[in-house]
Amino acid sequence: MIRVNGVERPGPTSVRLLLSDYVRHELGLTGTHVGCEHGVCGCCTVLLDGRPVRSCLMLAVQAGRHEVTTIEGLAGEGELHPIQRAFHECHALQCGFCTPGFVLAVAGLLAKHPHPSETEIDEGISGNLCRCTGYASIRRAVQRAAELTG
């Protein structure tokens, strides 16, 4: 069993299954995206016990004793999470493919630095590639999210 978004789910059908493929194809949580499969782009970022990790660099079985949060689990079906709201308000997404990874990376960043400096923001999102926005709006969204979460 693996705990994903607060729910116990049956473990992967194969020991060699990547965590990214497990959440996408066995749990149907397709908000976790796969952009490079070698741990550079950050699209597949999920939270493991609240910390951002690359689900394409982990086997699903390694997540066994941890709490996995995917983008679908951040706000559930309720109102948007403040980070999601900030991304919307600041136009910090275009094609949306990198967005779940960014949002979860920012969740990890704000957990560590609730009021991040500009350098901390750049550092916090510098493990995620975005090919559409040119990042300026994402930086603004991080600042806005920090305001919203107080």
Added chain:
Amino acid sequence: MTTRWFGERVLRLEDERFLRGTGLYTDDVGESALEGCFVRSPYAHARITAIDASAAKAVPGVVAVYTAADLPFGKTDLPLLIPHPSLTHGRTQKCLAYEVVRYVGEAVAFVVAESRYVAEDAADQVLVEYEPLPVVITPETAERAEQLVHADVPGNLAAELRQESGDVEVELAKAPHNLRLRLRFERGGAHPLEARAVWARWHEREGKLTVYDSTQSPTSIRGGLAMLFGLAETSVEVIAPDVGGGFGPKIMLFYPDELLVPFAAMQLGRPVKWTEDRREHFTAVNQERGQVHEVRVGYDRDGRLLALDVDFIHDAGAYTPYGIILPIITAAQVPGPYRVPSYRVRFRALYTNATPTSPYRGAGRPHACFVMERTLDAIARDLGLERAEVRRRNLLQPGDFPHEVGVGWQDGGRVVYDSGNYPALLETTLKHLGPKPPGEHVGLGLAMYVEGTGVGPYEGAHVQVLVNGQVVASTGIPTQGQGHQTVFAQVVADELGVRPEQVAVTTGDTRRFQWGVGTFASRAAVTAGNAMAVAARNVALKARRIAAEHLEVDPEDLELADGMVRVKGAPDRGLPLAAVAILSNPLRYAFGGGAEIATPFQARPRPGPPLPEGEAPGLEATGYYSPPLGSTWAAGCHAAWVAIDPDTYRLRFLKYVVTHDCGRVINPLVLEGQIQGGVAQGIGGAFYERLAYDSDGQLRNASFMEFLMPYATEVPEVEIHHQETPSPLNPLGIKGAGEAGTIPVGAMVASAIEDALGVRITEMPLSPLKLFELSRARC
């Protein structure tokens, strides 16, 4: 007074599904599809002597392995898009190679299995024997033609095109000053973060093929599949769902997978999908940017251009599936915003043993801009003039439009600039850039560009008011992040007097709208945006005609506002748009929601049929927009203060200012996102992204570990200023903006580095190592 949404910073309507992770990208479609995996050539040029798939077929879980011999279209050349008379030796690949492979990554076999994991295991078991052949890898090597990429293409020459306006040789000889430059641009790749993917299902009983494809042109894919599989077009539906970035290379007809996935689905009677991984994307997807330009320029003592001669070679890669659009665009766009009294351009498109090329954001324009701006900088240096002053003296003036450049355009017509104010772009940019910041090794970068946008032939749109008052709109072009669901909703909302969030826009789904061309060449807003306006206007006219009968007023006295069709000056007299939709669709049965007013026994405004003569049911209309021959020409100016670290040669932007003019702006928020994102890609192309092929044709940096794209740490916040010179060519007065941000960045960065370090920049992309070498050579 009615609210106007055009021009407002409307927050995007499509955001929520992306933010919640509930978007639908092609790989998300699922439905227990079988999964495919390709066997691709590891050689850049080789003869295939044997293929043995028996071991692969024996792997448990494998359902099929296809080689060329298994395909009814196995010996057919894939289509050549956009043929051109100058493309005398066009060549396209087979769906799966069976005699010769001509680039690393060319598809050889396709394995279908119960899962991708099994398909990849089996792909390793497909045994292909190759006999390596000599490799041609750079355009310079191709030009020497000591080896041939295609045995039947002499000189590796796919195409040659010469154009001349004026008498360049005479004018060069007469010019008081002459300069020569050699300017090189290396290959790059677009790399949208979603690689490509195709999903297909064949419904036997309905005789219907459904395909999800991350393409930039679903309507073309549909037409091509119908033709190839002998199906009626009405039996094929192609959907480009959410697409994770496009930037050009996702438009092709066809990549092999776009045939093989539907083919396998029809053969196997089960849904099949293929999702590209990043490694194969590096070599299997079209690239761009390899060109070498020889420039001769003549000018007077004031720095005014007299004659320009550009002779360049274009690295077409192994095949020419996309014709010669790229060099045609470069040739057309070299003169840029400047007056060039005599201009001659020749290009030769040459085959190499590398991945084929097709447009990537900018599409030959970054090269053209680099050529012109480098030339102007060289003139400034030669005459000891300010770089801005040389530009000022050569810019076309606001009274010069329409301006014919004297060369052909990608639509088959001539290049004619429709409108603009170029001097204002330059002065606004310089004013906002301000004085040089303190510090060492700080340089000024400056570059200007024009961009032919909104190329034809046409796009269309359908707009309908549903009986609950919801408005739905659709167009054939797909979306890869440009915010079409918002900007088209703004356009429709204005015409129908509703709010944008009441308009649900669908793009790139042939089930909803089957006509159109595609999203490329900064054309979506111009073509589909204007089509939306035309369709919505027709709906508004119809709403006024129908409501007029019931309100017993003249349609001219009615307006659409606040979700009502109402009498001008008497807003209490009117009908909700939803009620007009119901009146337009007379029913025998009432379903509630107000439908009872339209049933046959209700009072009618007059005897006879319920709708006025000539009126069709449904509050809906279709509209098309086809630009008159010629494009809308956007323009802009980029300037920056750039600092180079003297130890690491790291590039830092101290201030970056863009002033751009794409006509009337629909949504500044979305537009600024396009520009900022374009600049980021331009920075990548200028300083980081280099596809490093070795002489054997192997791509040595086929991963994001070594092919470096900018992160947040490399991209500055760009200060963006809008200038609006409406286009006279379309009802909305708009021009395209998708590629603009990228075009001048290379030229601008080169200019800044030259200024900061005193070295000469003649190539793209640069890198810290390159700057180190140039600086050392100078010492």
